[in-house]
Amino acid sequence: MSRDTQDAFAAFVASRQRGLQRTAWLLTGDWAAAEDLVQNALAKAWRRWDRVSSADDPDAYVRRVLVNEFASSWRRRWRGEIPTADLPERLGGDIADGAVMRVAVASALTRLTKRQRAVLVLRYVDDLPEAQVAAALGCAVGTVKSTGSKALARLREDPLLAGFHEGVRP
């Protein structure tokens, strides 16, 4: 790879990595796992950088790899780590409201299916149009709409999020 190519890739990483890490955290609920996921996605993008950089939307390509990696890691998940349905006990004294909200959101997300979570994150956090979400997930636009609708309904009913919104809206 030429120096220019490496520079272009470095610029892509610098401009996108924080957004990708946020997306990955919302998918995994864990910063270490999120960083691992993003590094894998970016490494795969680098190995095909000629094709990725010349694509109409390199972002969409990387996000698709990210979501696929997430799906793969979910399939490999080991028994023993069970997504928590309840807020943890406050063992260490007071926890800041922001941290409580973060735990509540992460816990609520773990109660969605992985596809519901991916649709919510790509559609409403990354603001991708439904067609791009469908392309990233390899499904129909109609599936994105119905999955997103069900995911929002579940979040609205989730008692963990009751204190942080008055009706989750798209």
Next chain:
Amino acid sequence: MNDRSIGELLRDAAGDPPTDIGVPSVLARARRQRMVIAGQVTAAAAVVALGGFGLAALQPGAAKHDNNVQIGSSSTPSAPATTAITTTPRCVSAGSAMHVLSTQGAAGTMRVAVRIVNTSGHTCTVTGYPGMDFYGAHGWMGVRVNRGGFPDISGRPHTVTVRAGGTTYFVFYFSDVVTNGSSCKSFSKAEVTMPNDTHSAMLATTGCLIPTSVRLGPVTAVRPQ
């Protein structure tokens, strides 16, 4: 509380990543991915080639391949030499012995340090968080294990290479404080699942815990205080 969109709520929850990802680490990972794929292709070719020699590979003295993928240089003079690639197997529960190193308690919060001995007879690697469950009066509790939450268990996991007989450690916390009308549940033993494994090893330990209060850290090479 203001109404807000799901996007705002999720973005607020995620906040800023704690670390930036460096390009060199991405490039290094891409090289490793390429090596693994090259190794898999070469190994597949080796399997096909071995098929032609049939039982010769099974004769006494033939190289043994267990969990290691070892691809050495070809013995055929005219064949191009290939780079040796060795993949160390991951540590599994079946090849691990565990015991409690220390138990400390204060203000209703118990801290337990666990020592894991590699009994597999070979070097292995481990990365990540173990899984845990506890056995009580009504069987396995199905506790919800949380990662991190205390300073000494909030570090990021690192890959640890453990030689045969070597040790690694992890720490878990639990609370026995009665809150919201719930009571703690007594346990007489625990099971630990090594990261990325599907089987568990037994851990002799007793206590009384709130099932949602278990918090643990990653497997580490550093002996806990």
